[in-house]
Structure formats: structure tokens, C-alpha cells
Amino acid sequence: MNTDGTPSRAMAWLVCALIAAALYGNFYVYDSIGPVADLLQQQRGFADTQIGLLNAIYSLPNIVLILVGGVLVDRFGAARMTMITAAICFAGALLTALSPNFAGMAAGRLLFGIGAETFNIATLAAIADYFGAGTLAFAMGLGLSIGRLGSYSADMSPNWFATAYASGWQQPLLIAAAFGATSLAASLVYGLIDRRRTASAPPKPVAEKFVFRDLLHFRKAYWYLLALCVLWYSVILAFRSTFSIKYFQHVHGLDLGTAGEMNSYVFLAAVFATPAFGWLCDRVGRYAPFLAFGALLLPLALWTMTWPHANLWIGTALIGVSFSLVPAVMWPLTSRLLGPTRFGTGIGLMWVAQNAGIAGANLVAGWLNDRAGASAQNPAGYDAMMLFFGGASVIGAVCALLLWFSAGRRDQELAPTSHRPANAPA
Numbered sequence: 001m002n003t004d005g006t007p008s009r010a011m012a013w014l015v016c017a018l019i020a021a022a023l024y025g026n027f028y029v030y031d032s033i034g035p036v037a038d039l040l041q042q043q044r045g046f047a048d049t050q051i052g053l054l055n056a057i058y059s060l061p062n063i064v065l066i067l068v069g070g071v072l073v074d075r076f077g078a079a080r081m082t083m084i085t086a087a088i089c090f091a092g093a094l095l096t097a098l099s100p101n102f103a104g105m106a107a108g109r110l111l112f113g114i115g116a117e118t119f120n121i122a123t124l125a126a127i128a129d130y131f132g133a134g135t136l137a138f139a140m141g142l143g144l145s146i147g148r149l150g151s152y153s154a155d156m157s158p159n160w161f162a163t164a165y166a167s168g169w170q171q172p173l174l175i176a177a178a179f180g181a182t183s184l185a186a187s188l189v190y191g192l193i194d195r196r197r198t199a200s201a202p203p204k205p206v207a208e209k210f211v212f213r214d215l216l217h218f219r220k221a222y223w224y225l226l227a228l229c230v231l232w233y234s235v236i237l238a239f240r241s242t243f244s245i246k247y248f249q250h251v252h253g254l255d256l257g258t259a260g261e262m263n264s265y266v267f268l269a270a271v272f273a274t275p276a277f278g279w280l281c282d283r284v285g286r287y288a289p290f291l292a293f294g295a296l297l298l299p300l301a302l303w304t305m306t307w308p309h310a311n312l313w314i315g316t317a318l319i320g321v322s323f324s325l326v327p328a329v330m331w332p333l334t335s336r337l338l339g340p341t342r343f344g345t346g347i348g349l350m351w352v353a354q355n356a357g358i359a360g361a362n363l364v365a366g367w368l369n370d371r372a373g374a375s376a377q378n379p380a381g382y383d384a385m386m387l388f389f390g391g392a393s394v395i396g397a398v399c400a401l402l403l404w405f406s407a408g409r410r411d412q413e414l415a416p417t418s419h420r421p422a423n424a425p426a
């Protein structure tokens with residue numbers, strides 16, 4: 001700790017490492033359903049609608065709760081909320097793994113979802129507490145990268161924990177709960193470190209009051225960005241985290257281990273490429289064209305995966321670039337577009353809509369598969385799901401292009417404008 005109460009560099013990087021470890025465990029649990037989807041169907045007779053619901057139910061409470069979560073983080077501080085929400089996530093992961101029936105598993109995923117999105121905001125706020133403007137984006141990118149490593153590990157788990165998978169659906173979910181426990185442990189250590197710092201630090205400035213009227217003043221580019229955020233995350237998370245492994249098994253004849261490995265490369269690419277793309281955009285000073293390019297790759301990737309004798313490497317590589325590029329640009333662009341005083345409100349609204357989209361996409365995709373009787377014996381039954389994901393990703397790409405066109409040639413339009421004077425009453 002420095003003599004003026006600000007954190008030292010070593011302390012800041014230690015906190016970043018702990019937050020990254022906490023995110024790793026959290027993202028592992030989030031992505032633990034996809035690899036057991038086929039086992040849940042075979043051993044417990046779950047329909048695709050139920051499997052979709054296990055991920056949709058993560059998002060459903062957050063259609064409302066994420067705004068409350070943001071306020072709670074401002075009110076009680078990042079450290080306390082990181083610890084509380086990591087504990088809720090662990091309880092949810094344990095309940096999912098131990099439940100004897102679908103209702104119990106769904107309740108576990110609901111509990112996990114209630115904790116996890118607020119946990120995500122708290123971890124961003126935690127990094128913001130310890131890093132200044134010069135290193136903040138890099139530190140946040142690094143945290144997100146390690147989180148993606150958790151997603152990668154979940155997809156690779158059928159290979160790494162082959163004996164657990166051979167024993168059935170439950171042991172892989174118990175392993176996920178163990179990763180949830182490490183996330184909680186890292187959060188608690190961070191909380192202890194933060195308590196020492198806050199004891200001698202100067203008081204934090206009071207957060208600006210949330211004003212709904214402000215939402216009306218967001219410019220057109222923001223609404224294109226919000227639409228892209230909803231559509232792109234809905235497709236990528238409902239497909240990659242819920243149905244893609246099963247799709248690779250049933251449509252392209254891959255075994256579980258190979259299908260999980262194929263899916264995992266998307267996350268592995270993002271571990272390295274997300275901070276690299278962020279750095280590149282900062283250097284070039286352009287955001288909107290990169291975002292449009294990344295968004296266009298998603299429908300292209302999905303299309304290549306529907307080819308009868310598709311080389312899945314092509315689609316995987318294209319999704320890998322999209323999955324690395326879009327988040328690397330989207331969050332810095334959001335902060336650039338809104339400016340610091342509206343960032344919280346803007347991101348809260350984006351995540352409300354994003355969670356509604358992710359829940360809806362999971363439910364619709366599961367329902368489409370069940371309606372068409374999609375299975376290994378009927379691979380054509382997955383066509384409707386792919387058409388749905390393809391259509392949504394095309395509309396998302398159009399929004400990204402509109403954002404680019406409305407941004408002007410050098411992104412000048414994306415600089416924040418002050419609709420609300422700094423001294424205006426809240």
C-alpha cells in the first residue's frame with residue numbers, strides 16, 4: 001500500500017489475479033451444462049427444452065436483477081458484493097449437481113444466475129477500484145481472458161475428466177461445483193486484502209444517482225450497440241454454451257470428447273486474442289469497423305457449419321475471431337459512447353436486454369429442436385435452430401453496420417456528448 005492510501009502496483013496486480021481466478025471458476029460453472037447435455041438426455045430423459053431452460057434460467061432473474069445488482073455494488077462496495085455473490089454461485093452450482101430431479105437442477109441454475117451476473121459487475125468494479133486509466137482496459141481484458149479459460153476448461157472437461165464423464169452426468173457437475181468453491185475462495189482472499197486497504201484509504205466519491213430520463217438521451221449509435229449486444233450474445237451463448245456440442249455430436253458425428261474440444265478452441269482463441277484485439281483497436285483508434293467485421297463473422301460461421309460435409313475448423317475459427325473481437329471492442333466502445341457518468345446506467349440496460357435475449361434464445365432453440373425431433377437419428381431436426389440462430393446473427397450484423405455508418409468515418413460521432421450538464425440536479 002502507498003503512503004497516501006492508494007494501492008501499490010503489486011497489490012493491484014494481486015487483486016487482478018484473484019479476480020481472474022474467481023472469474024475462471026465462475027465461467028467454468030456457467031459452461032458446465034453443454035458438455036453434459038447429451039448425458040442428461042440419455043440418462044435422465046431430459047428434452048432439449050429442459051436443457052435450454054437450464055441455461056435460460058440463469059438469465060431470467062437478471063432481466064430485472066442486474067439493475068438492482070449494479071446499485072448494490074455501488075452501495076455496499078465491490079469486495080463485499082464479490083464475496084456474497086460468489087457464495088450464492090457456489091450454492092447454486094452445488095444444488096445443480098446434487099439435485100435428484102430437473103426442478104432441483106433448475107433451482108440450482110436459477111440461484112447460480114442470481115449471483116453470477118451481479119458477481120460479473122462486482123468484479124469489473126473491483127478492477128476499476130485498483131487500476132487507473134492507463135492500465136484499466138488491459139487489466140479488465142486480462143480478467144475476461146482468464147474467465148474464458150474457465151469456459152475452455154469446461155469444454156475440455158470430457159477429455160480431462162474422462163472417468164468422471166464415464167460414470168455419468170453427476171460427477172462432471174460436482175467438479176464444476178468444486179471450481180465454484182475455488183471462485184469463492186479467491187473472492188474471500190480478495191475481500192480480506194480489500195478490507196486492509198479500505199481501512200486506511202480516503203473515502204470513495206458518492207455514485208451518481210440513477211435517472212431513468214437519462215436513457216432517453218442515449219444517441220442512436222447506443223441503441224444499435226444494444227441491439228447488437230442482445231443478438232450477438234444470445235446467439236453465441238445459446239449456441240456455444242448450450243447446443244453446439246450436441247449439434248456437433250448429432251449432425252457431424254463427433255464423439256463427446258472431440259465435440260467438446262472443437263467447441264473449446266473458440267474460448268482458447270479468446271484467451272489470447274481478446275486483449276490483443278483490444279490493444280489493436282486502441283492503437284488504431286477505430287472501433288466501429290472492427291465491431292462490424294466481428295459481427296459479420298458469426299452468421300458466416302454458422303452457415304459453414306450447416307454444410308453437409310462441413311470442415312468444422314472453418315466455422316470454429318470464424319466464431320473464434322468473432323468471439324474475441326466483439327467483446328474486446330464492445331465494452332471500450334460502450335464506455336467511449338456514453339462517457340463515465342452514464343456508463344453504469346448504459347451497461348445495466350444493455351445487460352437487462354442481453355439476459356432477456358439469452359434466456360429467450362435458449363428456450364426458442366430447445367423448443368425448435370424438440371418440435372422437429374432433432375437427434376442423432378434425425379440431424380435435419382436441427383435445421384430450424386440453425387436458421388433461427390443464423391437469422392438473429394444477420395440482424396445483429398446489420399445493427400453493427402448501421403452503428404458504423406452512424407458513427408462516421410473516423411468514429412468521431414462515438415465520442416460522448418453531454419446531454420446532461422455536470423451540475424444539473426439528478
Ligand SMILES: NCCCC[C@H](N)C(=O)NCC(=O)O
Pocket residue numbers: 027030117120233327351354
Ligand atoms: N459468463 C457468461 C455470461 C456473461 C454475460 C455478461 N453479462 C457479459 O456480457 N459479460 C461480458 C462477456 O463478454 O462475457
